[in-house]
Amino acid sequence: xxxxxxxxxxxxxxxxxxxxxxxxxxxxxxxxxxxxxxxxxxxxxxxxxxxxxxxxxxxxxxxxxxxxxxxxxxxxxxxxxxxxxxxxxxxxxxxxxxxxxxxxxxxxxxxxxx
Amino acid sequence: xxxxxxxxxxxxxxxxxxxxxxxxxxxxxxxxxxxxxxxxxxxxxxxxxxxxxxxxxxxxxxxxxxxxxxxxxxxxxxxxxxxxxxxxxxxxxxxxxxxxxxxxxxxxxxxx
Numbered sequence: 001x002x003x004x005x006x007x008x009x010x011x012x013x014x015x016x017x018x019x020x021x022x023x024x025x026x027x028x029x030x031x032x033x034x035x036x037x038x039x040x041x042x043x044x045x046x047x048x049x050x051x052x053x054x055x056x057x058x059x060x061x062x063x064x065x066x067x068x069x070x071x072x073x074x075x076x077x078x079x080x081x082x083x084x085x086x087x088x089x090x091x092x093x094x095x096x097x098x099x100x101x102x103x104x105x106x107x108x109x110x111x112x113x114x
Numbered sequence: 115x116x117x118x119x120x121x122x123x124x125x126x127x128x129x130x131x132x133x134x135x136x137x138x139x140x141x142x143x144x145x146x147x148x149x150x151x152x153x154x155x156x157x158x159x160x161x162x163x164x165x166x167x168x169x170x171x172x173x174x175x176x177x178x179x180x181x182x183x184x185x186x187x188x189x190x191x192x193x194x195x196x197x198x199x200x201x202x203x204x205x206x207x208x209x210x211x212x213x214x215x216x217x218x219x220x221x222x223x224x225x226x
Contacts, residue, residue, distance in 0.1 A: 042203060042217055043203070045213060101207045102148075103150075103160070105158045
């Protein structure tokens with residue numbers, strides 16, 4: 001019953017530090033997404049992937065990099081963290097096809113940049 | 115481009131009250147429409163969906179009807195409970211099969 005798992009769940013960084021958020025899904029989904037959630041702004045797409053070895057930019061990609069070396073994992077990296085990247089980050093996945101389009105979300109990773 | 119507009123929150127109601135959360139959209143073609151719910155401290159989960167005009171999605175006592183003539187997908191529930199307190203997001207999937215377009219979310223607070 002794991003679904004989508006994000007690690008870490010909480011992290012505090014200093015400005016300029018780097019870190020990686022890991023997302024793992026065990027549903028054999030092709031599509032994976034990284035969103036950030038900020039008060040009053042809903043969800044904003046950072047990057048996404050439509051399959052192993054592929055990535056694409058979303059709405060707010062600057063300052064982030066991603067990799068999808070394995071189908072089940074989608075990594076989000078911050079090379080030089082800034083206070084503006086303080087947010088809650090959500091990973092999501094879904095299967096291909098024109099079905100329901102249902103996204104399955106992780107529980108979120110709360111990042112604070114001082 | 116495609117967009118989703120939700121009523122601003124928070125919406126505060128008493129238990130057993132009737133709920134409506136408005137959602138309107140702008141899209142070309144025939145988008146699919148969704149409501150997701152986020153309970154405190156959790157990720158989002160699908161609440162209901164509709165894939166074509168006049169479809170009604172329903173789940174856990176919540177309903178929403180896809181109205182193409184008014185480009186709306188309002189969420190309703192006849193009698194809310196304290197456990198319905200959460201943030202509700204309206205979303206659409208348009209021509210792009212990869213991405214959802216999200217509303218800003220509406221926080222719902224139900225008081226006993």
